[in-house]
Amino acid sequence: MFKIIARISYCPANKLIGAVIISLVLIVTATAQDISPTGLKYQMPPKEIVELIDVPQTPAVSAGPNMEWIAVLERPSHPSIDEFVQPELRLAGLRINPRTNAPGRSSYYTDIKLKKISNLDEKNISGLPDDARIRNFSWSPDGARLAFTHTTADGVELWVADVNSAKAERLGQFYLNGAYGNPYHWFPDSRNIICRTIPADRGPAPEEPTVPTGPIILENEGEIAPAVTYTDLLKNSYDEELFEYYLQAQLMLVSHEGTTRTIGSQGMIIRAEPSPDGNYILAEIIHRPFSYLVPIYRFPRSVEIWDTEGKIIRVVYDQPLAENIPTVSGAVRTGPREFNWRSDAGAVLYYAEALDGGDPRREAAARDQIYTMKAPFKGDPIPLFALELRYDDVIWNSDDLALISEWWWQTRRIRTWAFAPGSASVEPELILDYSWEDRYNHPGSPVTRDNEAGHSVLLLDKSGKSMFLTGRGGSPEGDRPFLDKYDLMTKKTERLWRSEAPYYESIYKIIDPDRPEVLTMRESITEPPNVFYRDLKKDKLYQVTAFPNPTPQMEKVQKEQINYNRDDGLNLTGTLYLPAGYSPEDGPLPTLIWAYPREFKSADAAGQVTNSPYRFIRVGWWSPAIWVVRGYAVLDKAGMPVIGEGDVEPNDSFVEQLKSDAAAAIDELVRRGITDPERVAVGGHSYGAFMTANLLAHSDLFRAGLARSGAYNRTLTPFGFQSEDRTLWEAPDVYFAMSPFMHVENIDEPLLLIHGEADNNIGTYPMQSKRFYNALKGMGATVRLVMLPFESHSYRARESIMHVLWETDRWLEKYVKNAPPRKTETAKSEDE
Secondary structure (H helix, E strand, O other): OHHHHHHHHHOHHHHHHHHHHHHHHHHHHOOHHHHOOOOOOOOOOOHHHHHHHOOOOOOEEEEOOOOOEEEEEEOOOOOOHHHHOOOOEEEOOEEEEOOOOEOOOOOOEOEEEEEEOOOOOEEEOEOOOOOOOEEEEEEOOOOOEEEEEEEOOOOEEEEEEEOOOOEEEEOOOOOEOOOOOOOEEEOOOOOEEEEEEOOOOOOOOOOOOOOOOOOOOOOOOOOOOOOOOOOOOOOOHHHHHHHHHHHOEEEEEEEOOOOEEEEEEEEEEEEEEEOOOOOEEEEEEEOOOOOOOOOHHHOOEEEEEEEOOOOEEEEEEEEOOOOOOOOOOOOOOOOEEEEEEOOOOOOEEEEEEEOOOOOOOOOOOOOEEEEEEEOOOOOOOEEEEEEOOEEEEEEEEEOOEEEEEEEEHHHOEEEEEEEOOOOOOOOOEEEEEEEOOOOOOOOOEEOEEEOOOOOEEEOEOOOOOEEEEEEOOOOOOOOOOEEEEEEOOOOOEEEEEEOOOOOEEEEEEEEEOOOOEEEEEEEOOOOOOEEEEEEOOOOEEEEOOOOOOOOHHHOOOEEEEEEEEOOOOOEEEEEEEEOOOOOHHHOOEEEEEEEOOEEEOOHHHHOOOOOOOOOOOOOOOOOHHHHHHHOOEEEEEEOOEEEOOOOOOHHHHHHHHHHHHHHHHHHHHHHOOOEEEEEEEEEEEOHHHHHHHHHHHHOOOOOEEEEEOOOOOHHHOOOOEOOEOOOOOOOHHHHHHHOHHHHHHHOOOOEEEEEEOOOOOOOOOHHHHHHHHHHHHHOOOOEEEEEEOOOOOOOOOHHHHHHHHHHHHHHHHHHHHOOOOOOOOOOOOOOO
């Protein structure tokens, strides 16, 4: 059976037909024995790898709005698989634990400490819950309190801690509805919080019917309505009932002292955000009809303005179901969208609306129009700004100044305009215009601050004439983050500070823009990121946090950022790791190359140096640098650019460019005398896994491959993938050529496939790996498929992580480090 189908697929006239037939048959012929041939239990990798993984995670930090205190948020080590063995509902793109009415897979913090910036005094927060699972952390606008949620076995609680007393307590006895987004918001008075709670009278969840009441029917009457491969969609009427039940919420106003009152009627409320003056609430309520084709964010919703008693002041817009948004980059829904409060005004709503039908393929003089509405929200919306490109965002400051940005995918262009929201007679001025691909000439992003209401506004100096820009600072030496002062009158830029070797240091917060005083995050190869205080005028520096190196055994590992050229002269970059004490005189090493392809519309941008040679050697389960302790040379983030300039699309020559990229990396490592060209493996995650399979299918450069959570058959993502906007029917040859599934007969190197059984990433369904495995097995390849129970696109449980590392180590040891000499064979070519 496999031979017959394979012949059909290789006939040029039947490429697409063969692809579909193979996919259908292979999934049918796959058996449970094929997928799990043994009763293998979770395994542990070698001790030196375990010791790199079982270390405390570096805490997160959050600076308060008044820049007096920093909150240090402790993170747990990798959770046990027990935490993932919980009931889970997959509804409209959401994953909900029905016991808690909240996401079941979210990361959390376990402790909160406070550190004073000025004198480094520390406070431990007392009264925190036992076995704390802290999420949704935020400061009150005045910086006097902290709010956060704590997830228990029964639900999500709301907690507040007072900074002065350093005491925490639970507010009320209700549970929050944490199914979608942040379940609460501070009011600007810093005393009250509005939150979405589970209605007290909600009752039990709907029971699943034992007998269906009818068929499931999908129908389309000639409307063009493409959709990408979304996951976890509604499937039937019972799913609809569950979705409606678990999204049901009642708004509640809670004071920091614990008093409560309900606001308005309950419903599927997914947003409730107070205006900056605290007099109104912007509410968004999901309603029927639901969809089995798209997730929740494209469902119908009513956008409303309420007063603080729950009275509807105005229904701003009732967004219809959006099943027909084009799948090309830059497409948006028709009608008003992206509703927000103007952050610098008391109660002014603004939103965008497409002028091109939401379709970037249409010709249009302007793409988007921004409208505003102000209290008391009567009369028609007022047009504010028409954009020639697609709307990105607005940074507000005052009636005299705001920045509005627009972007365009096809040219990778971003433009930012300065304009006066309160005066239509003042002409907007273009102040930033650049390509986001061009790292060397990226001007940076405007710096913001939180105002008294807790909303983000543009940061200016005391004269009100200059703003500040921060960015990665791409350069031929690598990334060197910077802080610039930009004069809005003269349009001239002054460099205030730039990161210097041997550190990688970036601006975290600006304390005082006029001195200027800043907080930075500084790291080096052997020092993890920590917060530092800098007075740029006095050149004063001191360390605020002191997080230790969690993996001191990596301090002597050799790290180097290397540059080398592709056969067409294009500069490529990678980060090279070598074992401690190693010298090329010791002989060449087995090598692992790890990468993720990137598409570019500019060869100049594709050839720019990426990353920094001074970043901390961060070791996690995902990090290929782990294998340096097992005696491998590792080239991480190896440059894999795919370029298509002008009317040429990058994917038109995807495979050819990948091969050139990979060959250049190997040639450079061999030239340096550190790599044995007969013992090189390639690996990647997601699109990097797709890359790995393609390199094995179209070259003989590697001895083995490691592919995690990838997609391998592009006919299963027919309406586009990654940066590919063309459909399968518009570019069938591209889809076929890029799908390693269609070229399994060429893969004769051992390939380790790993995939989470609960992968919810668009395009990387678990069946991608299962069908690819079956195809490879059917063609006699050396292949192993590892499916990880309860894991999504990334892996979290300690048992899963350790097993992945065990599988990887075993594969590399057998098929790379200790691989026998290759048999002489004819190199693969596209003509086979």
